Amino acid sequence: MALKRIGAGSRMSSAVIHGGRVYLAGFVAEAAAGRSVKEQTQDILAQIEETLKEAGTDKSMMLKANIWLTDISTFAQMNEAWDAWVIPGQTPARATVESRLAAPGLDVEIMVEAALPGVAGGGARRAARKGGAAKKAGAAKKAGGAAKKAGGKWAAKKAARKAARLAKK
DSSP, X not given: OOOEEESOOSSOOSEEEETTEXXXXXXXXXXXXXXXXXXXXXXXHHHHHHHHHHHTOOGGGEEEEEEEEXXXXXXXXXXXXXXXXXXXXXXXXXXXXEOOOSSTTOOEEEEEEEEOXXXXXXXHHHHHHHHHHHHHHHHHHHHHHHHHHHHOHHHHHHHHHHHHHHHHO
């Protein structure tokens, strides 16, 4: 499965699309650097929204968000901007922690992952394939056990080979 990179640079990409998901880098304020945490958060969320749009999805498809604050006492300011931006009932799983960030004046960093609409994730497809193969392999294994009881080790080996072939399909 191919990767698509958005805003690829020498050190990192703004986003990577793979397996029905969009993985965004951590975004920090651009225009609002050095301003209040609320303003920085609004700046970051606008960047995230634009990047998700470029990737072919939107904030309603967010799966997960990680948020870093240089001072956890500014949590309410960040949440004020966040709550005004997210769609009620379509909020992602989220964690917020206090941490030093890359440079003075950058007090918030946000990283999100989102699904692409209409694209089944690679994990879901794999699980479906494995589930089907597991059912086939389970049936063949049962048949192999019965064959071993009935016909000895050669019948059991034949059943094991059949189970292996079915599991590959």
